[in-house]
């Protein structure tokens with residue numbers, strides 16, 4: 080969601096130099112490598128089309144709490160950053176020291192909607208076994224440069240605070256799934272949403288424990304403010320249930336709702352709205368996953384063959400990525416949910432089913448994302 | 463003729479090669495990344511310097527030298543190797559085989575098909591590896607002689623001068639069009655791709671950069687053309703020394719099918735390695751020479767392990783040689799002068815009809831007719 084001043088800035092900030100660097104003439108001169116391949120050698124923060132960002136600040140959100148470590152990184156993107164709408168995520172590429180391998184993971188932006196070139200924040204929870212999250216939370220330092228995509232995703236505010244039909248907004252989040260909702264609420268408040276014209280916001284959040292609650296002080300402040308935003312925090316065994324939701328928002332099915340959190344929670348929320356987590360059409364619910372839900376997969380028949388590794392295993396019906404990992408292979412992956420394309424591999428033979436859409440495909444020699452495709456019967460992939 | 467290995471020997475030989483490969487794969491890391499980024503940086507510096515020095519007429523020879531070196535590095539140690547997927551593990555789009563495009567008129571996608579797939583899979587199999595003679599030369603005794611081949615040395619010279627164009631047109635399989643085994647329709651998409659790339663390459667080297675130097679246009683134009691020529695001559699020589707010196711063997715399709723597979727006879731992994739060793743040749747030289755040749759001076763190691771970072775080839779060469787010698791396989795290596803001489807003699811010798819046919823066994827392999835026949 081862009082405010083008018085932000086929109087105006089967007090068209091203005093393209094300076095002459097930038098326009099020149101992006102011109103077809105310069106592209107022709109630097110062909111076939113492109114301008115960025117030369118600029119990056121001088122200064123990693125110079126780019127004509129790619130997006131990179133310098134870490135300018137690292138804040139631990141919950142120092143010494145005993146819960147999983149969470150940190151908020153403030154990033155200064157290159158001038159190529161086109162800004163983001165509240166609720167969107169960005170793909171972050173990190174070169175892990177020691178291995179020289181660049182890994183890519185998605186992170187939702189936690190700060191209010193940004194304009195082109197403007198700073199924004201990511202709030203990241205360190206997973207015990209997680210390579211990228213642990214590195215960013217514990218070892219990211221100001222000055223370090225990260226590779227970024229432009230902001231992506233449709234899990235966004237569809238209406239501005241000025242839209243008359245925007246009567247009530249409902250956010251239901253769990254764990255680190257709070258980040259996109261936080262960005263939306265911060266955007267609303269920054270842009271003058273005061274709840275005084277018969278509108279309100281309800282923000283339900285579920286955390287493992289009070290120690291694991293991030294943004295606690297800010298959320299308390301928002302709740303106490305005279306702004307029509309009602310924040311309810313639940314900890315420990317106060318889990319999401321339809322009864323709880325009915326008690327707080329009786330007409331919840333008529334309310335625009337954004338839900339993001341662990342797969343289990345999102346499945347319960349979807350059930351309350353009478354839809355499936357992977358297809359919420361026909362309801363006012365929108366969902367976002369940080370990890371794909373456990374949906375029914377391709378049938379567990381036939382064999383899955385990994386051509387390059389010369390290995391074959393009985394098809395378990397799980398995603399090809401999971402089956403490859405179970406077979407001891409280490410295929411490249413990023414988001415594990417079909418959005419970053421880092422896991423693309425060639426399927427040479429057989430049929431696969433997209434576990435998110437149910438779509439089946441039998442084309443030979445097809446590039447598929449192995450994280451969201453499961454074999455239907457026997458199948459061969461070039462892994 | 464080198465020793466023929468028994469199936470058991472081939473199997474054991476394959477295992478030894480696999481273990482060298484595994485050891486290097488497990489060791490890939492920061493050093494390899496730092497190295498290739500360093501070469502990339504040096505190449506970009508040489509290119510910028512070359513382009514800039516064109517503005518200084520007295521420095522013109524220096525400008526041409528810098529640009530020539532830049533183009534050689536771009537094509538050999540960077541382009542050729544990156545497009546083999548040697549650095550895909552880094553996850554860096556700038557060094558990824560799926561995205562890299564080189565400073566050469568042949569579009570990378572087409573080159574990856576004809577080189578990575580056809581040439582590296584069917585290395586030196588007559589009738590399958592189109593790099594034997596590039597569709598114009600007679601480079602193997604088993605290619606039947608024809609008066610057309612009297613021009614062999616001339617064709618080789620022209621191929622050397624216009625090497626990048628030869629490589630680009632190679633994919634169109636003109637000789638197969640002439641023979642009628644390929645249709646114009648199949649070439650249409652390829653043709654469009656080549657033309658797009660050719661236009662871009664020609665635009666910058668022969669129009670934009672010369673125009674940017676204003677009155678020096680003819681000088682810059684000539685400088686850029688010479689840099690492309692130097693790169694062509696260099697690449698041609700390195701590649702020919704890696705494949706065609708005396709002693710390099712060719713194979714028939716039938717003799718490679720040494721193992722029973724589920725869908726009929728196939729080639730065993732051991733035999734594939736065996737064929738790679740006998741089908742290539744190395745050039746000895748200094749570390750700088752190896753870099754400038756894209757480490758294709760270690761053509762044997764490259765053919766055994768085309769997707770390992772090329773900077774590793776010198777590290778494993780002694781070991782590969784030792785294993786080959788243990789199995790009685792000829793490890794063909796020599797100085798640039800020796801290998802060049804050997805290749806030149808072969809080009810001339812094969813221009814002429816075979817002197818004696820008695821001591822050669824007739825081959826059943828389908829061998830290609832010359833284009834112009």
Ligand SMILES: Cc1cc2nc3c(=O)[nH]c(=O)nc-3n(C[C@H](O)[C@H](O)[C@H](O)COP(=O)(O)OP(=O)(O)OC[C@H]3O[C@@H](n4cnc5c(N)ncnc54)[C@H](O)[C@@H]3O)c2cc1C
Nearest residue numbers: 184185186187202203204208209210211212255258369370
């Ligand atoms: C659209 C989107 C937005 C996201 N936004 C955020 C965000 O704002 N903040 C944030 O902290 N994370 C967010 N994530 C999750 C993030 O992308 C990573 O998946 C997570 O940080 C773990 O990555 P890793 O490299 O540390 O772990 P990996 O090294 O990838 O994985 C290690 C182990 O953890 C498991 N694992 C991987 N991801 C998850 C997960 N999400 N939950 C549970 N187990 C997992 C793996 O299966 C593996 O066993 C988002 C994900 C998506 C798809």
Ligand code: FES
Nearest residue numbers: 413414415420450
């Ligand atoms: S891992 Fe991101 S698309 Fe598969």
